Amino acid sequence: MSITAEPIWHERLFSGGWTRGSGDILEIRAPGTGDLVGRISSATAADLDEAVRSATAAQRAWASAPYTQRSAVMLTAADRLEKNAAALTPMLAAESGSSQFKAGIEIAVAVAELREAAALASHPDGELLRSAKPRLSFARRIPIGVVGVIAPFNMPLVLAMRSVAPALALGNAVVLKPDARTSIGGGLLIADVLSEAGLPEGVLHVLPGDGALGAALVTHPGVPCISFTGSTAAGRNIAAAAAPLLKRLHLELGGNNALLVLPDADVEAAASVAAWGTYFHQGQVCMTSGRHLVHRSVAEQYVQALVRRAQAIPLGESSDPANMIGPLIDERQRDRVHGLVTQAVEHGAAVATGGAFEGLYYQPTVLTEVAGDNPAWTEEIFGPVAPVYIYDDIDEAIDLINDSEYGLSVSILTADALAAYELSSRLEVGAVHINDSTIDDEPNIPFGGIKASGVGGRFGGPHANLETFTELQWVTMQSQTERYPF
Structure with a gap:
């Protein structure tokens, strides 16, 4: 793995090996510092x-x-990524403007994604079916x-790896188009660890580029499946463009996730969960707690506790490991x-702060003092903002969610x-976490949303x-060729 001053991806992309593409040279710069x-x-x-x-x-x-060959590649890649985690963390943090703490989590989850993919390669891939004829049917x-x-x-490394690793483990080839702003952690690093782990040439291609390149990938007739993570607006455009080609689409889209504080909750603990769910990676996560519904009986105490925590979070450059919040992406x-x-x-x-x-x-x-029709309530902010709505009745809260x-x-x-x-069955969402954050995912579970948050299956x-x-x-x-009347 190359993590030197001039890494293997310097002025190159990965397609049939490390090579120069026919596009421009892109400079990846750290948000905030440049x-x-x-x-x-x-x-x-x-x-x-x-x-x-x-x-x-x-x-x-x-x-x-x-x-076994596909599984071995995934396991070797996981080991290499894990071994180099400490050296890679500052680069990943700088590229996406995250804290080093968040970058460390991202590497650990990507390692787990690779190991889950290794196990997936050996998973039973069929089912024996009954048949009215004397034959084997499966x-x-x-x-x-x-x-x-x-x-x-x-989350460029994880949100690319969770598609790339299982797709490869199941025998597919992959063409990956990472976001142009995070093409190293979200693409070229993945190519580096997998190619060094023994992935055959040509099975993975990483093509950094702009939105026009992404659109060309969506409509390319030789690519029958698109796995996309991003905004709901972009997902709708992808669905419209892919529809004439009848492509399989796997779309994990936006979220405006609710955090519901019941009147019997431990308010200090709730504020801790809320601060993590709202401010982790500056709120730039699809699972961010974007709507806080708090019972009137504990609302004042909750706001005070959340404000204290918000004001105490260290904010600054990712080069300082103590900082927990970095810059927005642009x-x-x-x-x-x-x-x-x-x-x-x-x-x-x-x-309030x-x-x-x-x-x-x-x-x-x-x-x-946020109302149900406030733009900060109805729209996905994708930033470090906690809108608090005070409710009196649980049915009102469920309806609002x-x-x-x-x-x-x-x-x-x-x-x-x-x-x-008992309340959870009334909620129109893909995941409910009781006494934990809206930000929660594991590589071995089927993750995804409903309505405008996703369509076409689950990740994991x-x-x-x-x-x-x-x-x-x-x-x-069947052992004998079937006979028909004509």
């Missing part, structure tokens, strides 16, 4: 065409290889072929966050976990990954 993280090569539509041709040819042999899973993966900037995102906070105040909300920024560093913010186009994650905080469990877990990255094929076999 420091140079690396120089890489970008790809064009011509590079994409060649990558798909190469991937299509290489996939056949890769799918025919013993599952359904089996076969690779789709070439999987196109489009990964976002916020000026466009900062302006969007601040615009929503400004609109929230114009619609009657009050700023925060609401200001310096450069790309946005202060952890708490909004009170469900009155959203999103349906990803909900947290319920209470002294009565069984009562919360053997059954979800088999459903997403393979086709179901029915096969029958």
